Amino acid sequence: MIEFLKKIDLFSHLDNNELENFTKKGQILPVSFKKGQYLIQEGAKYNSLHISIKGICMAEMGDITGKTIKIDEFKPPHIIGIGFFFSDKNILPVSIKAKTNLQIIKISRQAIFNLCKSDEIFLNKFLLTLSSRIEFLTQRIRFLNFNTIRQKLANYLLILAGGKENSLTLPLKMHELADYFGVARPSLSQVFIDFINEGILSRNKKKIIINRREKLLAVCNN
Amino acid sequence: MIEFLKKIDLFSHLDNNELENFTKKGQILPVSFKKGQYLIQEGAKYNSLHISIKGICMAEMGDITGKTIKIDEFKPPHIIGIGFFFSDKNILPVSIKAKTNLQIIKISRQAIFNLCKSDEIFLNKFLLTLSSRIEFLTQRIRFLNFNTIRQKLANYLLILAGGKENSLTLPLKMHELADYFGVARPSLSQVFIDFINEGILSRNKKKIIINRREKLLAVCNN
Known part of the structure; x- marks a missing residue:
C-alpha cells in the first residue's frame, strides 16, 4: 500500500517510516469495493480522502429530475474529490461508483491536515494541487462562457x-x-x-x- | 493596516504582535494605486497576495482578438486571486485595475506560507477558502453545462x-x-x-x- 502511495506525486517525497506511522494509527487504510458498489453517495460527508490504486471508478450526478448522469471516469491512481475535502460543507457534489472491482486507500482528514502542518513539501504540493484545480475550472468556465x-x-x-x-x-x-x-x-x-x-x-x-x-x-x- | 487585516476572516484570529512581526520584516506592505492604474497585468507572475481595503478594483480579461472584457468588480475588503496564488504557473488569468483610487495590503508568499505552516487555524481557513472556491466554480460549471x-x-x-x-x-x-x-x-x-x-x-x-x-x-x- 505504501509503495502505491509513493507513486503518487503528493506523497512521493515522504519516507516509509512516516507513512507506516499513519498506517499503524489507522489513519491510512486499504479498502476494497466490488463492481457496482458506491464508494461515496452524492451529498454525503467526505471525511477520508479516497485514492484509487486499482480498477476504474466513475463519478455520477443525479440531476434535478432524479436521472443519473455519468460525469467522469478515473483510472488509477486517482485522488478523488481533493478540492472538496476541506470545503465548508465538506460534501461531494457527485457519487463515486466502482466501475470495476476497486482497490482504494483511505486517508483520514487528520492525517492530511497533519502532513500539511508538519511537512513543508507536502503543504506546497497540496496547495498547488488545489490552486491548479481552480485554474483548470476557471479556464473551463472561460470556454463555456x-x-x-x-x-x-x-x-x-x-x-x-x-x-x-x-x-x-x-x-x-x-x-x-x-x-x-x-x-x-x-x-x-x-x-x-x-x-x-x-x-x-x-x-x-x-x-x-x-x-x-x-x-x-x-x-x-x- | 493591521486593524483592516483583522476584519478579514482569514486573519481575524491572529494577534497584533504576530501581524506586526510580518510588517517589520516587510512581508506585509501597504500600497496605493491611482484610479485607472493596473495592479497586476494578465499573465504576470502573482507573487504577493493583494487585499483591497479601500476603493473598488475590477478584473479585466483580454479575449483572443485583443478586446478587453470586464469580468468582475470587487468592493473592499477583497482578497484578489487567492485561488491562483499557489498554482503551478502562479499567474493570474486576468488583469486587475483600480476603478477608483485604491488602498491595498500586499502580503508576501512567504508570509502566507509561514502562516499555513505555523498556525493551524489559518491553515484550516486557507484550505477552506480554496476548497469553497472549487465548490463555487464546479457549481457554476454545472449551470453553464x-x-x-x-x-x-x-x-x-x-x-x-x-x-x-x-x-x-x-x-x-x-x-x-x-x-x-x-x-x-x-x-x-x-x-x-x-x-x-x-x-x-x-x-x-x-x-x-x-x-x-x-x-x-x-x-x-x-
Missing part, C-alpha cells in the same frame, strides 16, 4: 495554436473535447465540418491546420 | 426552491444572474417572460412563485 460552439472551438484552436503557429495537434479525443465544452459530440463534429467547408481549417485526424486565422478571430469576435 | 437558457433558469429556480417549497426570493439582480449563467441579460429576461406567459411562474420583482413545478422539471429534462 463563449456562447456558440463555433466560438468555443475557434477560441480553443487559437489558444492551442498560440500567437503565430498555424498547425496544431488536438490533445483530446472528439468526445472529450465535446465534454470539455459541455456540448453534444455530433454538434461539435458538425462545426469542424463547417470550418473545413468554409476553408478555415484543414484536418487530418488530430492534426489541424489553420488556413484562415482572420476568419477564426472573426468567429470569436461575433 | 445546461445547454439552453430555459434549462439553466429552470434548474437554478428548482435548486433555490429546494425539494418542496414553491416560493423563493432571487438572491441576484437580473444582470448578475445573466453573468452567472454566461448569457445576455435580454435573453434571460425573455425566458422569465416566457415562463410567466406559460403559467409556470409568477413574479413580483425578486419574489418568484413556481406555479407549475412539473413544467420546470420537464424543461430540465429536455
Whole structure:
C-alpha cells in the first residue's frame, strides 16, 4: 500500500517510516469495493480522502429530475474529490461508483491536515494541487462562457495554436473535447465540418491546420 | 493596516504582535494605486497576495482578438486571486485595475506560507477558502453545462426552491444572474417572460412563485 502511495506525486517525497506511522494509527487504510458498489453517495460527508490504486471508478450526478448522469471516469491512481475535502460543507457534489472491482486507500482528514502542518513539501504540493484545480475550472468556465460552439472551438484552436503557429495537434479525443465544452459530440463534429467547408481549417485526424486565422478571430469576435 | 487585516476572516484570529512581526520584516506592505492604474497585468507572475481595503478594483480579461472584457468588480475588503496564488504557473488569468483610487495590503508568499505552516487555524481557513472556491466554480460549471437558457433558469429556480417549497426570493439582480449563467441579460429576461406567459411562474420583482413545478422539471429534462 505504501509503495502505491509513493507513486503518487503528493506523497512521493515522504519516507516509509512516516507513512507506516499513519498506517499503524489507522489513519491510512486499504479498502476494497466490488463492481457496482458506491464508494461515496452524492451529498454525503467526505471525511477520508479516497485514492484509487486499482480498477476504474466513475463519478455520477443525479440531476434535478432524479436521472443519473455519468460525469467522469478515473483510472488509477486517482485522488478523488481533493478540492472538496476541506470545503465548508465538506460534501461531494457527485457519487463515486466502482466501475470495476476497486482497490482504494483511505486517508483520514487528520492525517492530511497533519502532513500539511508538519511537512513543508507536502503543504506546497497540496496547495498547488488545489490552486491548479481552480485554474483548470476557471479556464473551463472561460470556454463555456463563449456562447456558440463555433466560438468555443475557434477560441480553443487559437489558444492551442498560440500567437503565430498555424498547425496544431488536438490533445483530446472528439468526445472529450465535446465534454470539455459541455456540448453534444455530433454538434461539435458538425462545426469542424463547417470550418473545413468554409476553408478555415484543414484536418487530418488530430492534426489541424489553420488556413484562415482572420476568419477564426472573426468567429470569436461575433 | 493591521486593524483592516483583522476584519478579514482569514486573519481575524491572529494577534497584533504576530501581524506586526510580518510588517517589520516587510512581508506585509501597504500600497496605493491611482484610479485607472493596473495592479497586476494578465499573465504576470502573482507573487504577493493583494487585499483591497479601500476603493473598488475590477478584473479585466483580454479575449483572443485583443478586446478587453470586464469580468468582475470587487468592493473592499477583497482578497484578489487567492485561488491562483499557489498554482503551478502562479499567474493570474486576468488583469486587475483600480476603478477608483485604491488602498491595498500586499502580503508576501512567504508570509502566507509561514502562516499555513505555523498556525493551524489559518491553515484550516486557507484550505477552506480554496476548497469553497472549487465548490463555487464546479457549481457554476454545472449551470453553464445546461445547454439552453430555459434549462439553466429552470434548474437554478428548482435548486433555490429546494425539494418542496414553491416560493423563493432571487438572491441576484437580473444582470448578475445573466453573468452567472454566461448569457445576455435580454435573453434571460425573455425566458422569465416566457415562463410567466406559460403559467409556470409568477413574479413580483425578486419574489418568484413556481406555479407549475412539473413544467420546470420537464424543461430540465429536455
